[in-house]
Amino acid sequence: MMLEVEGLCSQYGRIPALKGIDVQVREGELVALVGANGAGKTTLLRALSGVQPVSAGRVHFEGADITSAAPDKRVRLGVVQVPEGRQVFGPLSVEDNLRLGAYLRSRAEAALGIERVYAMFPVLKSKRREPAGALSGGQQQMLAMGRALMALPRLLLLDEPSMGLAPKLVEEIFACVRALKAASTTIFLVDQNARAALAVADRAYVLETGRVVLSGSGPELLDNEQVKEAYLGL
Amino acid sequence: MSAQFMQYLLTGLTVGAIYALLALGFSIIFNASHVINFAQGEFVMIGGMAAVSLTAAGLPYLLAVPLAIAAAALVGLALEKFAVEPARGASVVTLIIITIGASIFLRGLAMLVWDKNLHPLKPFTGDTPIAIGGATILPQSLWVLGVTLAIVLALSWFFGRTLLGKAMLATSHNRLAAELVGINVRMVLFLSFGLSAALGAIAGILIAPITLTSYDVGVMLGLKGFAAAILGGLGSGMGAVVGGLVLGIAETMSAGYLSSAYKDAIAFVIILAVLFFMPSGLFGKRGGERV
Ligand SMILES: Nc1ncnc2c1ncn2[C@@H]1O[C@H](COP(=O)(O)OP(=O)(O)OP(=O)(O)O)[C@@H](O)[C@H]1O
Ligand SMILES: [Mg+2]
Numbered sequence: 001m002m003l004e005v006e007g008l009c010s011q012y013g014r015i016p017a018l019k020g021i022d023v024q025v026r027e028g029e030l031v032a033l034v035g036a037n038g039a040g041k042t043t044l045l046r047a048l049s050g051v052q053p054v055s056a057g058r059v060h061f062e063g064a065d066i067t068s069a070a071p072d073k074r075v076r077l078g079v080v081q082v083p084e085g086r087q088v089f090g091p092l093s094v095e096d097n098l099r100l101g102a103y104l105r106s107r108a109e110a111a112l113g114i115e116r117v118y119a120m121f122p123v124l125k126s127k128r129r130e131p132a133g134a135l136s137g138g139q140q141q142m143l144a145m146g147r148a149l150m151a152l153p154r155l156l157l158l159d160e161p162s163m164g165l166a167p168k169l170v171e172e173i174f175a176c177v178r179a180l181k182a183a184s185t186t187i188f189l190v191d192q193n194a195r196a197a198l199a200v201a202d203r204a205y206v207l208e209t210g211r212v213v214l215s216g217s218g219p220e221l222l223d224n225e226q227v228k229e230a231y232l233g234l
Numbered sequence: 235m236s237a238q239f240m241q242y243l244l245t246g247l248t249v250g251a252i253y254a255l256l257a258l259g260f261s262i263i264f265n266a267s268h269v270i271n272f273a274q275g276e277f278v279m280i281g282g283m284a285a286v287s288l289t290a291a292g293l294p295y296l297l298a299v300p301l302a303i304a305a306a307a308l309v310g311l312a313l314e315k316f317a318v319e320p321a322r323g324a325s326v327v328t329l330i331i332i333t334i335g336a337s338i339f340l341r342g343l344a345m346l347v348w349d350k351n352l353h354p355l356k357p358f359t360g361d362t363p364i365a366i367g368g369a370t371i372l373p374q375s376l377w378v379l380g381v382t383l384a385i386v387l388a389l390s391w392f393f394g395r396t397l398l399g400k401a402m403l404a405t406s407h408n409r410l411a412a413e414l415v416g417i418n419v420r421m422v423l424f425l426s427f428g429l430s431a432a433l434g435a436i437a438g439i440l441i442a443p444i445t446l447t448s449y450d451v452g453v454m455l456g457l458k459g460f461a462a463a464i465l466g467g468l469g470s471g472m473g474a475v476v477g478g479l480v481l482g483i484a485e486t487m488s489a490g491y492l493s494s495a496y497k498d499a500i501a502f503v504i505i506l507a508v509l510f511f512m513p514s515g516l517f518g519k520r521g522g523e524r525v
Binding site for chain 2: 050072076081083087089101103147151
């Protein structure tokens with residue numbers, strides 16, 4: 001098992017956001033996490049990256065207990081996140097954003113990574129000298145994904161990569177997720193577009209107010225009556 | 235240009251360069267933490283006073299100056315480690331109050347370690363004035379201007395060209411994203427206190443031969459540096475330099491053409507005017523986060 005989360009709890013002040021989460025991700029899998037607004041998806045991903053305190057439970061990554069590891073240690077191990085809302089470094093250039101993605105990697109790895117990202121998103125290459133803040137929403141999403149790939153992720157955490165994008169761009173982002181999966185990157189994907197997320201996922205979890213209420217393979221959940229009603233609008 | 239104007243301009247630029255170094259220190263810490271470090275002036279004092287003591291003990295400048303800078307940098311790092319870091323998560327206002335407390339503490343400590351007297355520091359390379367276009371400039375002023383220029387160039391190289399410098403900038407723009415790419419943001423904060431303290435100490439050593447130094451020089455200089463930083467826009471390197479030079483020149487001109495009684499008031503007027511009319515300063519971007 002690559003990622004193993006057991007009984008994870010987290011709260012904002014005294015208000016619990018995660019109430020004992022159990023989640024597993026195997027190497028090479030694409031696991032989706034769906035749930036309504038405020039279910040705790042972002043909180044879970046942030047806890048996995050070490051930027052959100054946890055009050056109980058354990059997180060194991062490739063056998064190591066990383067429950068209380070610092071965020072940079074997790075990135076070094078290969079747990080890398082594309083945060084909700086892209087969070088690019090607006091005033092810095094596109095290329096600097098990418099270079100910083102490889103902050104913990106060697107110069108050679110960074111140079112290789114940049115070429116790989118430019119091959120994947122040619123538009124970023126043409127805008128390499130522009131400030132990231134000047135990019136369109138879709139381009140910023142590509143930059144955020146490229147920046148995460150620069151860190152050579154073993155487990156990629158994607159938080160709402162298609163949020164706020166036009167349908168054509170959503171399709172492009174999902175194509176990119178499928179390409180990463182085909183290149184055997186392990187992915188934990190959160191998306192409000194439950195149908196698309198479940199369609200690409202090997203397995204999925206459904207989160208409701210801080211608890212996992214359902215899990216199963218992607219196709220299984222796509223067929224599930226409860227899921228259809230609550231998340232697919234059928 | 236009259237000789238008198240030229241004279242005021244040269245003096246203003248010299249003082250302004252010192253203010254610029256202080257303002258850079260304010261901006262670097264502000265960028266890393268959104269804290270206004272009111273102990274910034276004390277680094278100036280520590281640098282100057284340590285250089286006085288070390289040279290008095292017989293050390294040559296080449297040794298005394300780096301040691302004095304290192305001493306101030308250590309105090310800056312200790313301030314972060316033992317006063318700011320333990321209060322992590324506290325509000326920015328709380329942190330600012332901590333820096334005010336630290337500045338009072340450091341000043342008191344300096345009074346005990348040294349004394350309440352004014353101390354001279356020998357100019358680096360003599361004190362024969364050099365004539366420029368009817369005005370004169372002290373060799374020490376040339377040191378002030380030259381070293382400040384070198385520091386500004388070094389800083390723009392550091393923040394514009396090195397990965398660590400870019401990581402510090404990235405942290406100031408988006409702390410969460412910085413953590414997610416693996417930047418140790420606590421280390422960034424720690425480094426920025428050391429760097430700011432070193433800049434303050436350099437300012438203190440450069441200016442001591444011209445104005446003398448004492449345990450409480452940091453009060454007024456800190457205030458001037460703060461005024462320069464907010465005039466330029468807190469957090470902007472370019473702003474800090476321009477703000478410092480403008481403040482220095484404005485002070486000297488008003489002292490020369492109006493009355494020296496107004497000299498120190500200029501900084502206060504600038505602080506108030508900027509806060510009322512132009513809260514993000516000349517080069518600042520962030521409007522809403524001012525305390
Ligand atoms: N910074 C915060 N302070 C206080 N409460 C928060 C904070 N962030 C999130 N919450 C609360 O925690 C709960 C979980 O939020 P979270 O952002 O993890 O949900 P989400 O599933 O990602 O939702 P969305 O689909 O809107 O992104 C919500 O009730 C939310 O209101
Ligand atoms: Mg969310």
